[in-house]
Amino acid sequence: MEPYVEISNLQKKIDDFQLGPIDLAIEPETITALVGNNGSGKSTLLKLIMNLASSDSGNIKLFNTPVGKEDESWQRNVAYLPQSTIGMDAYTGNALKALIESLYPKWDNALFMELINLFDVPLNKRFGKMSQGVQQKLNLALTVARNTPLLLLDEPTAFMDIPSKKFFMDILIDWMDKGDRSIIITSHQVEDIKKLSDYLFVLRNGKVIGNFEKEALTESYKRYWLNSTLPNTAIPGEVSRAHPQIVSNHPEETEIFLQKNNIGWIDRKSLELEEIITLLLTV
Numbered sequence: 001m002e003p004y005v006e007i008s009n010l011q012k013k014i015d016d017f018q019l020g021p022i023d024l025a026i027e028p029e030t031i032t033a034l035v036g037n038n039g040s041g042k043s044t045l046l047k048l049i050m051n052l053a054s055s056d057s058g059n060i061k062l063f064n065t066p067v068g069k070e071d072e073s074w075q076r077n078v079a080y081l082p083q084s085t086i087g088m089d090a091y092t093g094n095a096l097k098a099l100i101e102s103l104y105p106k107w108d109n110a111l112f113m114e115l116i117n118l119f120d121v122p123l124n125k126r127f128g129k130m131s132q133g134v135q136q137k138l139n140l141a142l143t144v145a146r147n148t149p150l151l152l153l154d155e156p157t158a159f160m161d162i163p164s165k166k167f168f169m170d171i172l173i174d175w176m177d178k179g180d181r182s183i184i185i186t187s188h189q190v191e192d193i194k195k196l197s198d199y200l201f202v203l204r205n206g207k208v209i210g211n212f213e214k215e216a217l218t219e220s221y222k223r224y225w226l227n228s229t230l231p232n233t234a235i236p237g238e239v240s241r242a243h244p245q246i247v248s249n250h251p252e253e254t255e256i257f258l259q260k261n262n263i264g265w266i267d268r269k270s271l272e273l274e275e276i277i278t279l280l281l282t283v
């Protein structure tokens, strides 16, 4: 099957911030988490995908149709939840629902009502009078119920309470189970990333660090507790050291080196995803 999203050599400069070049393909039935430090360009990338910002160079194709050209058929296949919405304050939940329902032919009203009931959103209240968390829940219901094959979610749980975050993850997992769909999600919540994502597309200050398969990424980092001193120079795979510990992202190479040089270790452990992301974004 063709990828849902194909991005090649995408670049965008905003003042002194440079995003890209980005090459990325989103395959069907995958969840990709966009991970990065604040201001690394995650929201900008989603806006570029939605043609809400223009790139300086490169191409984006959604469902094999170039974005930014006359053919806008791709828009029917994507639902985007921005980090913040404007212009909604005066409308009630019911009015917003009626508007969006009329624009999306595959609107799933049963799913919308299920989410509204689960999140306890008062549909007769004006959007501007709802708390930030309730606004986020309504926006999420208005987005997911569009029933498009591709969902783009920009920090969807930032204001949600703890039980709602759990419901949210269950909802997305059920939604994916229906098949032929994919999600791109930006999140600073390590639990969201850990539970939901298949891939982590990591950006650091606009530069691509990599697109990692989550399980492979987690397995590739190991911490060793050594029982003798290390050479002063970096050893193969070494990412950080704080004697008697070292962290490696190429454990096989590290272990060959340690054995050859008669450096023993008393323990070896995998790293938590949170630690791995921290290393990717700071070291």
Ligand SMILES: Nc1ncnc2c1ncn2[C@@H]1O[C@H](COP(=O)(O)OP(=O)(O)OP(=O)(O)O)[C@@H](O)[C@H]1O
Pocket (backbone or CB within 6 Å): 014, 015, 017, 036, 037, 038, 039, 040, 041, 042, 043, 044, 045
């Ligand atoms: N409308 C704008 N005007 C000026 N600069 C902008 C604008 N939008 C984004 N930027 C700049 O682009 C860079 C990337 O911002 P972006 O919001 O994409 O980052 P992010 O990774 O989503 O950040 P965060 O994790 O804080 O949400 C930042 O340096 C930001 O200041």
